[in-house]
Amino acid sequence: MSRIENIARTPSRRVLLKAGLAAGFTLSFHLPVRAANEPEQAPDTTDGKFAPNTFIRIDHAGKTTLVMPQVEMGQGVYTAVAMILADELDADYAKVELKHAPPNDKLYANPIFGIQVTGNSNSIRAFWKPLRQAGAAARTMLVQAAAQQWQVDPASCAASNGTVSHAASGRTLAYGDLIDAAAAIPVPQDPKLKDPKDFKLIGKPLKRFDTPSKVNGSAIYGIDAMLPGMKFATIAASPVFGGKVAKVDDKAARTVPGVRQIVVLDDIVAVVGDHMWAAKKGLDALNITWNDGPNAKISSADIWEDLRAASKKDGVVAKSVGDIAKGLAQGDRFDAEYELPFLAHATMEPMNCVLQVTPDSCEIWIGTQVVSRVQQYAAQAAGLPIEKVTVHNHLLGGGFGRRLEPDMAVSAVRIAKQVSGPLKVVWTREEDIQHDIYRPVYRDVIAATLSDGKIAAWKYRISGSAIMARWIPPVFQGGIDIDAVDSAVDMPYDIPNRLIEYVRAEPPAVPTGFWRGVGPNNNVFATECFMDELARKAGKDPVEFRRSMLNGNPRLKAALELVAEKSGWGQPLPARAGRGVSVQPSFGSFIATVVEAEVDEHGEVHLRNVTSAVDTGIAVNPDTIVAQLQGGLIFGLTAALYGEITIANGRVQQSNFNDYRMLRIDEVPKIEVHVIKSSEDPGGIGETGATAGPPALRNAIYAATGIALRRLPIDRKALAVANKA
Amino acid sequence: MTTLRINGESKTFDAPDDMPLLWVLRDVLGMTGTKFGCGIAQCGACTVHIDGNPVRSCLLPVGAIGNQAVTTIEGISATDAGAKVQKAWLDLEVIQCGYCQSGQIMSAAALLANTPRPDDADIDAAMAGNICRCGTYVRIREAIKRAAGEV
Numbered sequence: 001m002s003r004i005e006n007i008a009r010t011p012s013r014r015v016l017l018k019a020g021l022a023a024g025f026t027l028s029f030h031l032p033v034r035a036a037n038e039p040e041q042a043p044d045t046t047d048g049k050f051a052p053n054t055f056i057r058i059d060h061a062g063k064t065t066l067v068m069p070q071v072e073m074g075q076g077v078y079t080a081v082a083m084i085l086a087d088e089l090d091a092d093y094a095k096v097e098l099k100h101a102p103p104n105d106k107l108y109a110n111p112i113f114g115i116q117v118t119g120n121s122n123s124i125r126a127f128w129k130p131l132r133q134a135g136a137a138a139r140t141m142l143v144q145a146a147a148q149q150w151q152v153d154p155a156s157c158a159a160s161n162g163t164v165s166h167a168a169s170g171r172t173l174a175y176g177d178l179i180d181a182a183a184a185i186p187v188p189q190d191p192k193l194k195d196p197k198d199f200k201l202i203g204k205p206l207k208r209f210d211t212p213s214k215v216n217g218s219a220i221y222g223i224d225a226m227l228p229g230m231k232f233a234t235i236a237a238s239p240v241f242g243g244k245v246a247k248v249d250d251k252a253a254r255t256v257p258g259v260r261q262i263v264v265l266d267d268i269v270a271v272v273g274d275h276m277w278a279a280k281k282g283l284d285a286l287n288i289t290w291n292d293g294p295n296a297k298i299s300s301a302d303i304w305e306d307l308r309a310a311s312k313k314d315g316v317v318a319k320s321v322g323d324i325a326k327g328l329a330q331g332d333r334f335d336a337e338y339e340l341p342f343l344a345h346a347t348m349e350p351m352n353c354v355l356q357v358t359p360d361s362c363e364i365w366i367g368t369q370v371v372s373r374v375q376q377y378a379a380q381a382a383g384l385p386i387e388k389v390t391v392h393n394h395l396l397g398g399g400f401g402r403r404l405e406p407d408m409a410v411s412a413v414r415i416a417k418q419v420s421g422p423l424k425v426v427w428t429r430e431e432d433i434q435h436d437i438y439r440p441v442y443r444d445v446i447a448a449t450l451s452d453g454k455i456a457a458w459k460y461r462i463s464g465s466a467i468m469a470r471w472i473p474p475v476f477q478g479g480i481d482i483d484a485v486d487s488a489v490d491m492p493y494d495i496p497n498r499l500i501e502y503v504r505a506e507p508p509a510v511p512t513g514f515w516r517g518v519g520p521n522n523n524v525f526a527t528e529c530f531m532d533e534l535a536r537k538a539g540k541d542p543v544e545f546r547r548s549m550l551n552g553n554p555r556l557k558a559a560l561e562l563v564a565e566k567s568g569w570g571q572p573l574p575a576r577a578g579r580g581v582s583v584q585p586s587f588g589s590f591i592a593t594v595v596e597a598e599v600d601e602h603g604e605v606h607l608r609n610v611t612s613a614v615d616t617g618i619a620v621n622p623d624t625i626v627a628q629l630q631g632g633l634i635f636g637l638t639a640a641l642y643g644e645i646t647i648a649n650g651r652v653q654q655s656n657f658n659d660y661r662m663l664r665i666d667e668v669p670k671i672e673v674h675v676i677k678s679s680e681d682p683g684g685i686g687e688t689g690a691t692a693g694p695p696a697l698r699n700a701i702y703a704a705t706g707i708a709l710r711r712l713p714i715d716r717k718a719l720a721v722a723n724k725a
Numbered sequence: 726m727t728t729l730r731i732n733g734e735s736k737t738f739d740a741p742d743d744m745p746l747l748w749v750l751r752d753v754l755g756m757t758g759t760k761f762g763c764g765i766a767q768c769g770a771c772t773v774h775i776d777g778n779p780v781r782s783c784l785l786p787v788g789a790i791g792n793q794a795v796t797t798i799e800g801i802s803a804t805d806a807g808a809k810v811q812k813a814w815l816d817l818e819v820i821q822c823g824y825c826q827s828g829q830i831m832s833a834a835a836l837l838a839n840t841p842r843p844d845d846a847d848i849d850a851a852m853a854g855n856i857c858r859c860g861t862y863v864r865i866r867e868a869i870k871r872a873a874g875e876v
Contacts, residue, residue, distance in 0.1 A: 074822030074859045207818065214823030215811045217758020217798030221824060224757035232752055257741055275752035276761070277744040348762055348770060348824040348858045397760070397824030398858050429763040623818055627864070631821055634860025657767035657856060665862040666849035689860075 050179035052141055052187050053134040054107045055085055062162055062176030064089070064096045069108040069116070070123040071100070071369055072210055073399035074631075075686040076624035077123045079208045081131060083620055084124075087201040088135025088194060091175070092162035098209055100393045103372040113472070116372040119404050119514060121587040121684030124620055128682055136191035138182075145181035146173045196618065196679060205623035210395065222394040225354040225365035227422035231260055233272045233415060234279040234426055237435045240292040240650035241509035245269060249287035256282045263418045270415045276426055295509040295650040303441060303507045303647065304339075311337070311443040311463035315501030316479040318462075319489035327457025327497025331449045334537055338446070338526035339711040342507075342645035343439035343515055344432075344652075344660060349397020351427040353412035357382055362389045362413060367396035369403040377406040381413040400635070401514035404471070405437050433660050434652040438645055439515030440465035441507060442484075444526035453538045454549060458495045460488055462523065463503040465512040479504065487520035487691075491527055492556050492585045493549040510647060516635055517690035520586035525712070528582040528695035533708050542581050542699065543569055556583055559592040559613040559676060566674055567594035567611035573704075574598065577608065580699025582692055587684030589616040593633070595696035596669075599704045603719035605641060605697070610671040612692060617680035625685050629673040632689020638663040640694035644713050729790055731756075732800025742788025747771045749787050750797060758798040758827050762856070769855030772828035773797050779835040781854075798827035806837040806872075813872035821859035829855050833869050842873055 049065075050058040057065045066085050072078040078098055086093045101108040103116065110117045112126040139159050146164035147154035150171055157166050165172040196202070213219035238244060248269055250262045258278025263270040271282035354365040355378075362382040368374045371393045379386040396403055412425040427435070442464035449457045468483050469476035480502050488500050506512070515521070535545035543564045550557035560583050563569075569579060577598040584591050596609040612629050619625045642661040646653045654660040694712060702708050705719055728737045731754070738753050750756040750773075759782060762770030766781035773782045774796035801807030810833045813819075820826050829852070836843055836851035843851070848869050857865070 074820075076821070207815070208820070210823065211815055211818060211820050214820045214826055215814045215830060216802060217756075217827050219823055220757070223761070224751075226755050226757065275740075275744070275748050277741075277748040277752070280764075346858060348760070348768070348822065348856070350761065396822060398822045400858070426761065429765075429768075627818065627821060627861075630863050631860030634862060635858070638860075656765055657763050658765065662768075662856045662858065663860075663862075664853045664856060665865060666853040668860075668862040671863050 050138075050183050052138045052182070055131065055134045056089060056138045058175050058179050060176050060179060062092070062095075062174050064091045064162065064175070065099055066096055067099050067101050069101050069127060070110070071118040071367070071371070071393060071396055071399070073118070073367075073369065073396035073403070075628060076208055076621060077118070078210060079206065080124055080620040080624060081127065082209060083201040083206060084128065084131040085135045087199050088132045089139050090159035090161065093201055095162070101371070102393075103375040103391045105372045116370060117404065118369045118399070119401065120518065121686040121688065124682045125588055125684055132193050133191060136193050137188050140188050140191045141182040141185045142175055142178050144185050145178040148181060149173070202620050203618065203622065206621055208624070219395055221349050221397045222354065222365055222367035223349050223352040223397065223426060225394065225424070227354065227356065230354070230422040230424055231272050231274065231419065232276045232279050232424050232426065233263070233270045233419070234276060234283055234428055235268050235270045235411065235415070235431060236283055236286070236288060237268045237411075237431065238290050238292070239434065240290065241295045241298070241511070243267070243290045243292045243295070243650070245288060246291040247289040252287070253282040253285040256285055261419060262286070263415050265414055268411055268415070270425070272419055272423065280428065292650060298509050298650045299648050300646045303510070307441055307443050307463055307505050307507070310503050310505035311445050311461060313503060315461050315463070315503035317499065318480050318485040318502045319498065319500040322497035324457055324459055324497050324499040328447060328449055328459060330456045331451030332537070333447060333449045334534060335447045336530050336533060336710060338444045338529060340442045340522055340525065341643065341712060342441055342510065342647070343639055343643045344436040344645050344654070345398070345400045345402035345515060346433060346657075346660060346662070347396075347398030347400055347402050350429055350432040351402070351408040352425060353409045354422070354424045355412055355416050356422040357413060357416040360384070360388060364389070364391045364409060365394065366391065366409055367394040367403065368406070368409070369396070369399050370406060374406045374409045377410050378413050381410045382417065400516040401518070402436065404514050407437065429657070430655045433655055437511045437513035439521070440467065440512035442522040444522065446526060446530050448530065448534055450534060450538050453540060455493065455495045455534060457497040458491070459499045460527070461501040461503060462488060463505045464522065465506050466504045467513055469504070471513070481519075483514070483519040484522070485519065486523065487584060487586045488523040488527065490585060492553040492583060493546070494552045495549065509650065516632070517687045520584065520687070520691045521636075521694075524582065524584045524586060524691045525695045525698070528584070529698055529708070529710065532580065532699040532702055541570070546581070546583055550583070553585060553590070555590040555615045555678075556585055556592065559583065559590050559615050562613035562674055562676065563592040563594050563611055566613065566672065567596070567609070569594060576600070576704050578700045578703025578705070580696045580701070580703055582695040582699065584688070584691055586691055587688055589614060589683035589685055589688050591688050591692050593692040593696045595637075595693065595700045597697055597700040597704065599701055599719050601721040603716035605701060605714055605716070605719070607637065607667065607669045607697075609669050610693070611674070612672070612689070613674045613676060614685075614688070615676040615678050616683040616685050617678050618682045619675050620682055622675050625675050626673040628685045629689045630671045632687060633671055633693040634663055634668060634689070636690035636693030637697055639690075640697050640712050640714060642713055727787060729787070729795055730792065731795040732797060733803070740787055743786050746773065746782040746785045746787050746790065746795070750782065756797060756799055760824055760827055762825065762828070767856070768825070769828040769832060770825050772831040772855065774801075774831060774835055777835065777838060779832050798831060801831060801834050804834060804838065807834040809872040810834045810837060810868070813868040817864050817868045817871060819861050819864040819868050821861055825855060825857045829857065829865055833865070833872070836869065837872055843869060
């Protein structure tokens with residue numbers, strides 16, 4: 001049996017699922033718990049469980065269930081969260097079981113966002129203390145319960161592996177036998193946390209909880225939820241952003257065997273069938289006339305023209321250090337502009353939502369990074385009070401920021417309102433690519449001066465979408481999007497005069513959102529590319545140039561020194577091969593990366609080697625840190641080599657993996673990750689590789705060819721030998 | 726009605742002959758281990774075995790299968806190569822989100838069944854049709870070598 005309870009296999013009030021109602025999954029979602037800032041409530045043991053806080057429950061048999069506040073989308077957070085809780089709790093780790101949290105901002109809000117969000121690589125940063133406190137509080141209560149029973153000093157008892165023992169008398173009690181007594185003890189507000197040297201789990205490369213079910217096909221993602229009598233739907237949204245349905249001729253579609261219903265909304269048409277094949281064939285057979293609306297002429301060229309114009313104006317000052325005017329007047333001045341394209345997320349699991357909407361209820365099965373937000377938006381779309389909406393979260397077949405949006409649930413609710421019975425709505429890959437919420441286009445304008453081989457002034461202006469202003473409006477203050485300027489206002493180098501500006505520039509019609517690496521993706525790219533250009537102007541080695549300006553950032557400096565050593569920096573390479581470096585202080589981790597690449601005479605770029613050194617503080621699970629870097633680097637390098645969404649006549653031109661290309665195994669070299677031992681609090685890791693890869697690759701190309709590319713994706717034409725002169 | 730031999734069991738169902746095997750497995754038989762990724766045989770998430778050969782089930786009409794044996798991720802552990810691949814995947818912690826991994830494992834199991842000692846070029850050729858968005862390729866390569874007993 002899987003150790004992760006699949007919500008899709010939990011009986012709900014209204015529907016029992018066809019797929020595997022495995023014995024033992026009988027928990028309700030009512031948790032007798034309190035939020036961190038709420039007054040303490042008496043622990044509730046009505047279901048026979050000890051539940052001292054939101055995260056931990058222990059039953060009389062000793063079964064320990066850990067509720068996961070953050071969602072598992074591949075980043076390994078379920079395992080890391082379980083390790084932290086179980087370590088402080090001194091649980092029997094081999095036997096703990098995990099459970100997805102239900103939507104509840106009060107109980108499961110990410111402390112950094114204030115709502116239930118898994119994003120910004122901050123799960124462990126946000127929950128490190130709360131999880132440790134939760135585990136330690138429960139352990140303290142269990143130890144006290146045993147001490148009371150034995151009438152000994154709690155300090156003379158020790159917890160380990162789900163038991164409390166009293167060494168002096170040789171007595172032992174299992175947690176399951178202590179829960180009733182423990183439940184009567186007040187929850188300690190400030191329990192004593194373990195000394196890190198006493199960690200038994202944290203810091204070890206333990207096996208992931210989710211792997212066993214993912215190697216045998218039994219893992220249940222949102223798209224796998226099955227309900228009895230369920231119908232299947234697939235959709236077509238207006239190909240032009242903001243367009244509306246003008247007319248639908250469904251004569252042919254209705255003759256497709258298995259087609260049951262055609263749902264026409266103002267901007268979406270859905271075909272409902274007995275299975276996805278019927279729905280898909282039915283959709284293909286529809287003749288839809290669209291009213292393209294005002295965006296029918298929008299193209300990438302227009303969007304870039306607008307952005308370039310916007311980026312020439314002064315922005316809002318996000319950070320000012322020293323005297324930029326004075327700094328810019330010193331030494332030799334250099335200018336550059338960098339541009340990044342729209343990107344789709346292309347999670348391997350296409351957008352989907354399984355649901356049943358009735359006049360007075362809405363029940364949803366989905367994999368989302370924002371479970372409470374899905375509940376709120378679904379309630380609005382269904383026209384129901386929020387308590388009438390149930391959301392069962394699942395494992396995610398990739399998130400990358402795409403599942404920080406509730407749009408797929410909203411359109412599914414709008415469709416399902418017109419359909420009787422349970423429904424699975426699945427987007428085709430084409431729909432998924434063409435109706436994403438895209439990584440914005442960005443443009444960065446930089447001016448810097450070099451004086452005595454060092455940077456005297458750095459004027460850096462970011463232009464692009466304010467995603468925060470849409471996504472979490474209260475955070476958008478004073479015209480500054482804190483995501484858009486992330487890793488720019490806190491750039492790591494010792495530069496005496498700095499000015500960081502932000503220009504909010506929203507592209508017309510194209511919706512934009514978070515994409516793995518978020519703001520730092522743009523800022524680390526532009527910063528690290530320009531650093532290489534300045535190093536060359538200064539006649540310095542790129543590693544040495546950076547190193548000389550990292551005295552204020554010893555953790556990053558150490559990572560840079562380590563990666564230089566491990567990557568063979570400075571050792572000879574063949575013609576048209578080069579090494580490029582990038583460093584970043586992003587997401588609370590300090591990472592230096594070297595990419596080695598070769599550019600052939602046609603301008604094609606071949607990866608030869610990738611090496612990263614990372615100081616992420618305490619590595620809760622070091623193997624996950626390595627895996628996230630390996631995968632994140634590939635994610636970023638994929639974008640650098642191939643990623644671009646373009647717009648023509650108001651519509652996205654790419655449609656599937658044939659024209660929105662992904663890096664494949666035959667293009668991926670050895671990737672070495674060196675984890676630096678640290679006793680600092682943990683940093684974030686999930687997005688760091690995505691940010692680290694592109695500038696290091698671009699700088700490798702610069703080293704190999706002398707060509708300073710300033711846009712992504714890589715322009716092979718510019719790199720071909722024939723075009724070099 | 727159509728009858729197929731899937732993972733050694735006979736399954737009878739009602740589906741049009743042109744319906745791709747993927748949707749029969751997922752939507753008709755409820756065998757959701759085989760994944761939908763692209764629908765045009767570009768990503769490999771839907772890979773199954775037909776008489777031991779890896780095939781993209783998203784484009785394979787169910788009427789074209791006949792008596793050939795269908796093996797899916799749910800049944801691959803019964804094969805020697807499949808069991809070795811699954812173990813190596815666990816040992817090396819290959820998986821992240823896992824959505825593509827049914828297909829990766831099916832492609833790798835077919836590779837090992839036909840080429841017990843694959844070199845890097847064999848791995849490239851057999852696995853380049855399977856996209857992983859999480860970027861687990863480095864570990865997939867290692868795990869195939871591990872399963873082949875080379876490491």
